[in-house]
Amino acid sequence: MIRPKLSLRRPLAILGAAFIGLTGVVAVAAPASAHHTTITATVECDRLTGERVIEWQVENSEANKDATLQKVTTTPDTPVNAVLADAKEVPLEGYLLGKSKTVTAVQRVPGDTTTAKLEVHAEWWVEDVKTAEQTNDGSINIAADQSCTPAPKCVEVDKAKYSHTFDGPKGTATVKLDGDLPLCGEGKQWFTLVSYFAPRPQFATPQYVYGTPDSDWIGGTQTEITLDVEIPDCHTQVDLIWGGKEGVIDELVEGGKRYGNEKLGSRGAPGNRSEGPQGWYNGGSKSCATPASTFASNCDGSVAVSLSNDGKISKYAVEFEVKGENGFTKKVSVPAGKADTSVVVPAADAGKIEVLVDGKVVENGTYSWQRPEDCPLPAVTTKADCKNFTLTATNPKGGLPVKATFTYNGKTETRTVAAGAAETVTFKAGKDKTAIVALPDMDLELEAIYTPEGNCGGGGAGGEEPGLPVTGAATGGIIAGAAVLLAAGVALFVVARRRRVRFTA
Template structure:
C-alpha cells in the first residue's frame, strides 16, 4: 500500500505544477484580446453662425462578433452628438461603421470623443478607446444639402388637338382665380425625386474607391471629377439609377476631392484611413488579425505569468529529485 501511494503522490505533484504554470499563462494572456472600438474623425466644417461640427466613424475590431456601445464621452462636454450613442450596435469589421455628427459651440477649439463598447464571448469583454488625435476647429464652411425640388424641368410643348374647337354661343365666365397650367398642359406638378445623389466610398489596404450614386428619378446624369492629393484626376459620368466609381492607389494621407459639375458648391473630400487589419507594408494581415498588448498592462501580465510558471517548474524539480518510480 505505501509503495503505491508514494508514486501517485509524486505524480500528482508533477501534474499540479505543470497545470498551475499553464493555467497562469492562459489566465493572464486572456486580457490580450484585440476587442476595441476604432474611433476616427472623417470630416469637419464651420456653420454660418460660428458653431461647427465633426463627422465621426466608429468601427469594430472584430471580424466575427457584433459589438455594442455602452458609453460615449464628448469633449468639450457642452457639445452634442447624434448616431453614436449608448446601445448602438457596432457591425463586424468590414461590414460598415457606426457614424455620428458632433456639434460644438463657436468657442470650442478642438473636439474628441471616447467610446466604450462591449462584446459577449465566453465572458463579457469591455474596452474604451478615443480618437487618436483631437480634431481642431476647421476653417472650411459647411454647405447645405441640395434640394432637388428647386430644380425646374425643361418646358414641354403642348400637343395640338386634331379637331378644331367650336366657338360657344355664350361667352365664357372667367373664374375668380386664374389657373396656372404646367408647361406640359397638365395642372398637376411632376413628383419630386424620392432621393438625392450621394457620394460613396470604400477602402482596403491597397485602394481607395470613390464614386457617386444617382437616383433613377433624378432629372439627369451627373458628371463628377475626382481629384486626388497625389496623382491625376479622374472624371466619370454618374448614370441615373446606377453607382459609378473609380479607384486610387492607397497611400498615407491620401485625400480625394469629389466635384459634381453644376453642383460645385456641394464638393466633398474623402480622406483615406488605412484599415486596422493591414500590416505595415499596406497588405492585408489575414482574416483574423490580432493586436499585441503593450505598456503597463503587458508588463503585469508577463510578471504574473512568470511567477506561476516558476512555481510550476519548482514543483516539477522537487518531485523529480525523489526519483519517482511506478511499482507494480
C-alpha cells in the first residue's frame, strides 16, 4: 500500500487569527468494532474572516496498529487538514494515524454554520495486509445566537464616535474620529465653528453671525480637523456644531431656531456622539453697541443732547437715559447706525447732565451748560442831566435772565433783567464821574462816564448830552459791550472781564 506523503506546506494561519468564544456540542459516534476512530470537536469564531473554525480530534483506538484515514467526508463540504507538531498542515484524507495517537484537524466553515459533521473511513494494515476497516463520524452543534461576522474594516458615518476640544474665548476647536477605523467609503462628517455678536455676556437675543464660520470634514484618511474663527471685540457667543455651513443660523432671535443637541458635548444626539467639553461659550467684556453723546448749549440755558449709535461694531439698538441734575429725565432708544437729536434739557432742569446706558454713564457723557460765544450780550444805555444819572440794562430775547448790579456815587441797586426786557435805575447826580454796571453771571463789568449836557456848575443850561464813543479792546476773549443809541442821548460802555476799561474824551 502507498502511504500518503505530507506534501502541503503552509503556515498555520489560524494561530495568528483573532478568535472569540468556545461553543458547540460534540456528538461522538459509537464504535462499530474493536478497530475504530473516536472523533470530537470544538469551534471558535475568526473575526478577521468571519468564518467559524472547527478543530476536530481524531483518535486511533488501536495501541499496536497504525490507521490510514482513507476517506474523509465533511459537512459543510470544506477542506479539513491535519495539523502537525511542526505547525504544518496536510489533508486529513490519506493521513497515517499512528498507534493510539490523536491527530488534530482544522476545518473552516461559513460564519452562519449551525451544525458540522466529520466522517472518517479508516483502514488498519499489518505488513501490507489490511486487517480491519471502519467508518466513524462525529458532529458538533453551534448555538445559533452566537453569530460570527467579520470585524469591520471601517465605521459607518452614522455610527462613528468622535472626541473634541473647545476654547470659546480664543475661537478654536478640534474634532477627532475615535478608534483606528476610518469612515466607510466616501462618507464624510462635517463640523462647523461659528461666532456671534451678542447683546450680553450671557445668552441673550438677538445674535448675529460675526465674520465667516469655519467648517471642515472628517473622512477617508482625514481623521482629525482644527477649526478657528475670529471673535468680535465685544459680547459674543461661540458654538461648535454638528454639520456644515448650511446648518449655521445667521440670526438667533427670540423664539427662533436653536442649535440644541447639534452642539458638540450636548446630552442628546448627535452632539453626544463626540466626547469633550460643552461646545458653546458666552462672554466678552464690552457691548457690541457703540453709544455716544454730544452736547450743545443754547443761549436760553437749555442743552441739546445728541445721541448716536453708529460705531464700527454697533449691532444693537441702545436704550439711552438722559438725566438733568434738577430732576429732568428722558429715555430714548436709538437703532444701530442711527442718531437722535430730539432731547433738549430745559434750563431750569439742567445743572449737571448725564447720559447713561444700562445704568452707567457713557464715555464723555457728563456736561454742564456753558454760555455760547455767539449769544447777544445785554446792552446798557445812559441818560444824564445836572440832577440825575439814569442807567438802563436791556437783555435781548432768547437768552437767560441776567442779574445786573448798578453802582454810582456810593450807592448800589440790583436788578434781574428778564430775557427780552429792560431794567432802569436812576441815581441823583453826584461828584463821581463814573458808574459801574456789573453782570456777575457773565463775569462782566461795565463802566459808564457821567457826562451831563452843559456846565451844570457854571450856568450852562441843563439837558442831555450823548456819551463818549467807545474805544479800546476787550479782555479775556469777551466782546465789547453792545451800544444802543437813545433819542435823547446815550453813553457808550465797554465790556470787560474782571477789570474795568475807562474811556474819556
